[in-house]
Amino acid sequence: MSAPLLWFLLGLVFLFVELMAPTLVLIFFSAGAWVTACAALLDIPPDWQLVLFILVSLLTLLLLRRHLRAVFGGRARRAADADADAQGGHAPDHPLTGRVGVVSKTLRPGEVGEVSIDGSFWRAVAETEIHAGRAVRVLGARPGDALLLRVDAAE
Incomplete structure (x- = not known):
C-alpha cells in the first residue's frame, strides 16, 4: 500500500472518530494526515512526512481550535451581539424566535x-x-x- 493512500486513510479514520465523539481535536489530525498525503505524493522521505504531519496537526490545532469552538458553541455570535449593544444597536433575535x-x-x-x-x-x-x-x-x-x-x- 502506498504512503499517500495510508495517510489519506489515516485522515479518514481521524475524521470518523471525530464525528463519533466531537471533541474538535481529531479533525486537526485529519487535516495533518491529508496534507501529509499530498506531500507523500511528491516523494518526501517518510521521516519528513511524520514531521510534517505533526507540525500541520499541532499548528492547525493551536491556531484554529479556539476560534472554531467559539463559532460552533455560539460564543462568536454572542460577542457580535455584545458589540451591537455597546454601539447602541439591537442584538438580533434567535432565528427560531416565534417558531x-x-x-x-x-x-x-x-x-x-x-x-x-x-x-x-x-x-x-x-x-x-x-x-x-x-x-x-x-x-x-x-x-x-x-x-x-x-x-x-x-x-
Whole structure:
C-alpha cells in the first residue's frame, strides 16, 4: 500500500472518530494526515512526512481550535451581539424566535428539557412545567447560550 493512500486513510479514520465523539481535536489530525498525503505524493522521505504531519496537526490545532469552538458553541455570535449593544444597536433575535415546536422531554422550571422543531431537537427551558407532546412557541435563546431555547406553551 502506498504512503499517500495510508495517510489519506489515516485522515479518514481521524475524521470518523471525530464525528463519533466531537471533541474538535481529531479533525486537526485529519487535516495533518491529508496534507501529509499530498506531500507523500511528491516523494518526501517518510521521516519528513511524520514531521510534517505533526507540525500541520499541532499548528492547525493551536491556531484554529479556539476560534472554531467559539463559532460552533455560539460564543462568536454572542460577542457580535455584545458589540451591537455597546454601539447602541439591537442584538438580533434567535432565528427560531416565534417558531412552534413540540416538547420531546418534559420541561420543568429550572431544568433543561428538549423540544423538536421541524425534526431538529433543541435543548430548552421554560418558566412553567410543560409535558411531552405539548406545543410550544420559541421566545428566543437564553442570554449567554444561543443553543438553549426559551419556550412557552403555545395556545
